Amino acid sequence: MTDLQLIGKQAKEAATQLALLDTKQKNQLLEHMATAVENNTEEILQANQMDLEQADSNGIKEVMKDRLKLTEDRIAAMADGIRHISQLKDPIGTIEHMWKNEDGLTIGQKRVPIGVIGIIYESRPNVTTDAASLCFKSGNTVILRGGKESFYSNQLLVSVLQEALNKNQFSPYAVQFIDDTSYETANEMMELTEYLDVLIPRGGAGLITHVKENAKVPVIETGTGNNHIYIDKDSQLDMATEIIANAKAQRPSVCNACETLLIHKEVAAFFLPAIEEELVELGIELRADEWASEYLPSARLAAEEDWSTEFLDYTLAVKVVDSIDEAIAHINHYNTKHSEAIVTDNYFSSQKFLNEIDAAAVYVNASTRFTDGFVFGFGAEIGISTQKLHARGPMGLEALTSTKYIIYGEGQTRK
Amino acid sequence: MTDLQLIGKQAKEAATQLALLDTKQKNQLLEHMATAVENNTEEILQANQMDLEQADSNGIKEVMKDRLKLTEDRIAAMADGIRHISQLKDPIGTIEHMWKNEDGLTIGQKRVPIGVIGIIYESRPNVTTDAASLCFKSGNTVILRGGKESFYSNQLLVSVLQEALNKNQFSPYAVQFIDDTSYETANEMMELTEYLDVLIPRGGAGLITHVKENAKVPVIETGTGNNHIYIDKDSQLDMATEIIANAKAQRPSVCNACETLLIHKEVAAFFLPAIEEELVELGIELRADEWASEYLPSARLAAEEDWSTEFLDYTLAVKVVDSIDEAIAHINHYNTKHSEAIVTDNYFSSQKFLNEIDAAAVYVNASTRFTDGFVFGFGAEIGISTQKLHARGPMGLEALTSTKYIIYGEGQTRK
Incomplete structure (x- = not known):
């Protein structure tokens, strides 16, 4: 004893x-x-x-x-x-x-x-x-x-x-x-x-x-990260693809990896097939809502629990949203307050996202994978507080x- | 309901x-x-x-x-x-x-x-x-x-x-x-x-x-304060008396009031009778350890639980210590980590006390009554965290x- x-x-x-x-x-x-x-x-x-x-x-x-x-x-x-x-x-x-x-x-x-x-x-x-x-x-x-x-x-x-x-x-x-x-x-x-x-x-x-x-x-x-990347309607396909590929696939087993992709309806039809191509090549399995499924032939339909799951694996949930407000509401509802990112060219979208998202780290045009004591310049970390x-x-x-x-x-x- | x-x-x-x-x-x-x-x-x-x-x-x-x-x-x-x-x-x-x-x-x-x-x-x-x-x-x-x-x-x-x-x-x-x-x-x-x-x-x-x-x-x-004042061997009687009288009697019902007086053996015989006179005039009842009792005719003998009691009243426990080390050990053992003070003329005693006492606020030559958001300059306070x-x-x-x-x-x- x-x-x-x-x-x-x-x-x-x-x-x-x-x-x-x-x-x-x-x-x-x-x-x-x-x-x-x-x-x-x-x-x-x-x-x-x-x-x-x-x-x-x-x-x-x-x-x-x-x-x-x-x-x-x-x-x-x-x-x-x-x-x-x-x-x-x-x-x-x-x-x-x-x-x-x-x-x-x-x-x-x-x-x-x-x-x-x-x-x-x-x-x-x-x-x-x-x-x-x-x-x-x-x-x-x-x-x-x-x-x-x-x-x-x-x-x-x-x-x-x-x-x-x-x-x-x-x-x-x-x-x-x-x-x-x-x-x-x-x-x-x-x-x-x-x-x-x-x-x-x-x-x-x-x-x-x-x-x-x-x-x-x-x-x-510390630690649990059900993180999102939101691709805004004013955004660049290349940057969006690189960031989502990095955040999902560079090291899927860690807490700052991305678990759900949200994308504005106005770019979904054009962006999603290109992003899918890149992600499938990296071995990612997609789980999409009905709307997103229309543009993602490889995806299977997402279940409600997928929105709150920290996969820590080569799996990504995908959802099309009507507006940045819907994206923010979805994130604040399902996230674990770890790391969230927006990809946008729009100044007001960037500020809105930074202000309204409730999380330990909120990114504009960067991968969620950077949430890390070494990367932030602290030299080391004992963990990531959520x-x-x-x-x-x-x-x-x-x-x-x-x-x-x-x-x-x-x-x-x-x- | x-x-x-x-x-x-x-x-x-x-x-x-x-x-x-x-x-x-x-x-x-x-x-x-x-x-x-x-x-x-x-x-x-x-x-x-x-x-x-x-x-x-x-x-x-x-x-x-x-x-x-x-x-x-x-x-x-x-x-x-x-x-x-x-x-x-x-x-x-x-x-x-x-x-x-x-x-x-x-x-x-x-x-x-x-x-x-x-x-x-x-x-x-x-x-x-x-x-x-x-x-x-x-x-x-x-x-x-x-x-x-x-x-x-x-x-x-x-x-x-x-x-x-x-x-x-x-x-x-x-x-x-x-x-x-x-x-x-x-x-x-x-x-x-x-x-x-x-x-x-x-x-x-x-x-x-x-x-x-x-x-x-x-x-x-927040809040509970079993606070001490330690009178060092190199200290001034007037300052010690004023500080202890203020910390105990100015408003005994509050959390930053003093509950125990510790005093170095070398000044106890000379200081305690004078301090007693002042405190008795303010209506304070003393509870002293055996040693301190020798110099405090009005005191009754302190019981073990008095050292850990937040009286919030016109009562003060008094103890004679052999050294500043004994004072610090007593305080760190019995205190509620709120406010602690030393009265001393000695530079090294002041630094030792500031370094070794474990409390939210540690004072040199000042009353514990100052632990307060308004006094500290914060404008207001929601409470005092211990x-x-x-x-x-x-x-x-x-x-x-x-x-x-x-x-x-x-x-x-x-x-």
């Missing part, structure tokens, strides 16, 4: 210690962690082999096995990832604003760590080192609960990071791993309000919904911080 | 409409609301009379009745409050940052409304107009669920605001009131995830804990906003 109370208490204590380190000290420890990952390549590969054997005996699909599989190169990339995060600007300690109020108090808003961050994830072992180093750099301790598929890899990676911390006189409890993948333990983690300051689920829609509905700890929702509180969109280091007001007085009292 | 689903749906629809208003339009509607409050003074007083009669028959304390009671002046002040909020700078539409990324995309982070805000409150009727106008100005629609003590006043006030909106061709559902003060309805509100973007409880610790533990909607915790996510400390208009990334492209696709 995993003692989550103990893990939580250790994390909280380590957080107090970690909050006092300066940037140089944190970076040195991250460097030690990166070196430790490299130095333990052999052991990590052995642990990963156990995961792969388990995957075989469970008949896991090849594509999933590839996500799971570590190689020397992939382990080197994990170490590089840690080093990259050590080089990012440390947000902690920044005074965002500082002003003198009417009482003569000097008031500053200072960036501080959140404290203890819980991460429940399903995906690849590199999430372990990425999440651990992002939390560490931003002054937070982390409790990781990974999926059972990569259990042995994750467990070994965390023990390598802990050993590096320990050897360098820092609390190994800054990065902890829950070595129990049962649902009971995950549910218990969601109620660890005494110790966890926030819980970030990373994975599929099912995981995220489950965490959101059951957690008593504050949650930052909620409105605290952080929205790609979450870099700053999204892992809070603030406190620091106030310098000279004996002031309130009248 | 109150139909919360319907109220939620109406609020969501009105939010879409409200998000499209410009600042001038919002300000004009706020002005209409203020005028309507003034024009309905007689009706509001009558409704308030029903609350006062109910209070009488329920044997409510005089001090509580005074909080409940409206007068012509107090109603005029409510209208002025609405006008004041209309004059504050509108945060909506501000582009916080805008930059060009490596792909040539111009990325901006734009401030947008959160959407629908729920407020559960126990306090005075003026919270109704304050909360409604703060939410309105920041582009959010609001669902108010007030306490039963001020039910008739709240209900009438909201109907006055709604009539003003309606008369001016705007959806009255921008400000809604739940005319049912049952616990069942409050609990149902806490689970209204489809429509409520955030829930802000305003009231006592019991209410806030209940909401935090039961809500499925994201919550911003959590770390989204907003921390006094919450002005900006704390009622979210952001979205807007991205201007020229046909870019991801490589």
Whole structure:
């Protein structure tokens, strides 16, 4: 039985210690962690082999096995990832604003760590080192609960990071791993309000919904993206085709891929056959409403649930709309508030779309695939928030911080 | 039976409409609301009379009745409050940052409304107009669920605001009131995830804990303040006495009042008797640990629970500490992360305290009573957040906003 109370208490204590380190000290420890990952390549590969054997005996699909599989190169990339995060600007300690109020108090808003961050994830072992180093750099301790598929890899990676911390006189409890993948333990983690300051689920829609509905700890929702591209009546066929092909097919399994194409009725008859040609060549299967079907011989008829499905696959829903207003209404009704794009030459359409679409990222004449912390220039990301509180969109280091007001007085009292 | 689903749906629809208003339009509607409050003074007083009669028959304390009671002046002040909020700078539409990324995309982070805000409150009727106008100005629609003590006043006030909106061709559902003060309805509100973007409880610790533990909607915790003042060994008696007297006695019933005095052992024997004299004159009852009791003839012995009690009354706990480290450890253990102060002449003590205390506001040589949106210069506040996510400390208009990334492209696709 995993003692989550103990893990939580250790994390909280380590957080107090970690909050006092300066940037140089944190970076040195991250460097030690990166070196430790490299130095333990052999052991990590052995642990990963156990995961792969388990995957075989469970008949896991090849594509999933590839996500799971570590190689020397992939382990080197994990170490590089840690080093990259050590080089990012440390947000902690920044005074965002500082002003003198009417009482003569000097008031500053200072960036501080959140404290203890819980991460429940399903995906690849590199999430372990990425999440651990992002939390560490931003002054937070982390409790990781990974999926059972990569259990042995994750467990070994965390023990390598802990050993590096320990050897360098820092609390190994800054990065902890829950070595129990049962649902009971995950549910218990969601109620660890005494110790966890926030819980970030990373994975599929099912995981995220489950965490959101059951957690008593504050949650930052990430990731699910039922994204749309709307092709306006004033738009260029070439640009529209390139953007929809990129957003759908460049990497269909990710959350910023496009799932539904909306197109204005005035260009549908001319554009859709050309777009279909390109998409079919890329292996995309189309599901169209009745109107769009008239122009799309390869499409099968879309069902109601297709409008709300995040396919994450070579499938695209297509719908013809009467107006930009209908497009916006459709998007705001069905989307998951992730990434939305319009293709248009019209100034007023672009502004209307930017203003009225409710999503973390709204694009004019660009692919939705750009919603990404690296692309935005944050250097790295812990996930993409699709909620409105605290952080929205790609979450870099700053999204892992809070603030406190620091106030310098000279004996002031309130009248 | 109150139909919360319907109220939620109406609020969501009105939010879409409200998000499209410009600042001038919002300000004009706020002005209409203020005028309507003034024009309905007689009706509001009558409704308030029903609350006062109910209070009488329920044997409510005089001090509580005074909080409940409206007068012509107090109603005029409510209208002025609405006008004041209309004059504050509108945060909506501000582009916080805008930059060009490596792909040539111009990325901006734009401030947008959160959407629908729920407020559960126990306090005075003026919270109704304050909360409604703060939410309105920041582009959010609001669902108010007030306490039963001020039910008739709240209900009438909201109907006055709604009539003003309606008369001016705007959806009255921008400000809604739940005319049912049952616990069942409050609990149902806490689970209204489809429509409520955030829930802000305003009231006592019991209410806030209940909401935090039961809500499925994201919550911003506000208000409870078990605050401390630590008198360092290098400090001035006069300043220490003035600050502690102000923080404890100027208005003991508020969340930024001080509840525990910590004092360094080296000055305890000299300072405490003088401080006691001042505090006793102000009617303060002291509860001291054994050590402090030696210097405080009027004090009774503190019990363990006194260290974690928010007295909100003329009561102060007092403890002698060996060092600033002990003071910081005590505070971080018992505080509610609201407001904490040190009185010191020592530079290093001041920096240590500012760095190591975990609270929304940390003061050097000033009273904790300053933690307040008006005092900080925000013009108004919806509450004081004691959590770390989204907003921390006094919450002005900006704390009622979210952001979205807007991205201007020229046909870019991801490589």
